[in-house]
Amino acid sequence: MSTAILxxxxxARDPEWARPLEKLATAVRALRPHVTVQPCFLEFMSxxxxxxxxxxxxxxxxxxxxxxxxxxxGGHVKRDLPAMLDAAxxxxxxxxxxxxxxxGEAESVIAAMAAHVVGLAG
Amino acid sequence: MSTAILxxxxxARDPEWARPLEKLATAVRALRPHVTVQPCFLEFMSxxxxxxxxxxxxxxxxxxxxxxxxxxxGGHVKRDLPAMLDAAxxxxxxxxxxxxxxxGEAESVIAAMAAHVVGLAG
Numbered sequence: 001m002s003t004a005i006l007x008x009x010x011x012a013r014d015p016e017w018a019r020p021l022e023k024l025a026t027a028v029r030a031l032r033p034h035v036t037v038q039p040c041f042l043e044f045m046s047x048x049x050x051x052x053x054x055x056x057x058x059x060x061x062x063x064x065x066x067x068x069x070x071x072x073x074g075g076h077v078k079r080d081l082p083a084m085l086d087a088a089x090x091x092x093x094x095x096x097x098x099x100x101x102x103x104g105e106a107e108s109v110i111a112a113m114a115a116h117v118v119g120l121a122g
Numbered sequence: 123m124s125t126a127i128l129x130x131x132x133x134a135r136d137p138e139w140a141r142p143l144e145k146l147a148t149a150v151r152a153l154r155p156h157v158t159v160q161p162c163f164l165e166f167m168s169x170x171x172x173x174x175x176x177x178x179x180x181x182x183x184x185x186x187x188x189x190x191x192x193x194x195x196g197g198h199v200k201r202d203l204p205a206m207l208d209a210a211x212x213x214x215x216x217x218x219x220x221x222x223x224x225x226g227e228a229e230s231v232i233a234a235m236a237a238h239v240v241g242l243a244g
Binding site: 005007009010012013014016017018019020021023024027028030031032065067069070071072073074075078100102103104105106108109110111112113114115116117118120 | 127129131132134135136138139140141142143145146149150152153154187189191192193194195196197200222224225226227228230231232233234235236237238239240242
């Protein structure tokens, strides 16, 4: 079954802001070479989530995993994102669209951040 | 020399938003038990960065390491943060205030996020 992973981030006016997200997408692709991995954005950057979902479906995805690349779940993740996914499910009733937890809340990610902070400290 | 690590994040209206940051602070404290570790925020939550710096200095810190807990460096990190640090340095000329890179741009953090994304995928 064709799967797409959408890395959904906030976006910013500064084009350089997307660089770590592109690095993350590259790292995920290296680990899952047969899966489509696409960054997408809430605002300021493109594609937006709806466009990314529609493109993945047009390319044949039957399962779409949406991963919020946020440090924590605030209003965007708790309210805006579920509404966007409901709308996408209504547009694509034959496609399974799954929402994961926020990346910054994953224990392993927090542990990596903590180790990095400690490594920084002189 | 007394050191403080300030974990500087954006903040949000939802009080639960700070929970991963508190977990990060706890994890850093476990690794560096003799260092003061304090979350602080750009907006919506307290303390703000200036208050956190002033409190650390009042508690005896001579070196303050400010770690931007952001996924990427946008305008807040590139413009607002250096200006706030310049103002803090002017208030506390005897204190060394160091700014680190953004956590989300650290290779080890990106690797942990990628591994987590791949673990999520069915």
